[in-house]
């Protein structure tokens with residue numbers, strides 16, 4: 764049986780990046796990973812949904828545009844199932860080794876997309892995810908935010924087919940976009956709001972400054 768104490772995970776550090784599609788959070792994850800490695804830290808980089816073979820298989824089901832009939836609760840549980848495997852197989856072991864785990868999306872995405880966007884309720888989705896992760900929360904979350912119009916502008920510049928989530932109605936995406944700000948207000952001690960509309964370098968500098976501060980506090 765797995766027994767976890769909420770919020771306690773040995774000496775590692777769990778950093779997550781969140782943000783609307785097109786906010787540049789994956790690029791920021793790349794830059795942060797390189798910077799941490801250059802400073803000599805051991806980093807495990809991963810993403811959700813996915814991050815493990817089982818998680819990637821679940822990801823294919825969730826994002827498959829053929830499954831238009833997917834119920835919101837099914838969707839929430841599939842994201843949580845992918846996360847449970849990720850936490851058990853990859854995240855907890857890395858944290859126990861004292862490594863830095865850097866995630867491109869984690870449970871805040873579920874609170875926003877399923878809790879707010881699908882209107883399942885933040886508390887309900889939080890409860891499902893507490894079960895899935897054994898109460899593991901990020902040490903710090905960077906919310907790389909761009910507003911809905913900016914997101915739309917950036918999306919139009921991209922090519923390619925839309926996955927099932929991207930293909931949702933505009934009203935859903937507007938709700939989700941506001942959800943990023945709602946969640947930031949809900950967890951002011953953990954979530955750092957970053958203005959993603961600025962240059963890549965400026966955004967990176969903000970993220971790096973806060974990360975350094977966090978590491979200094981941890982190591983002091």
Ligand code: TYD
Pocket residue numbers: 783784785811812842868869870871872873874876877928929
């Ligand atoms: P992905 O291609 O990883 O999106 P992005 O490049 O924007 O990070 O696809 C993941 C999609 O799933 C994205 O639209 C956000 C959504 N999502 C949820 O709805 N709930 C979740 O818990 C997670 C992790 C992602």
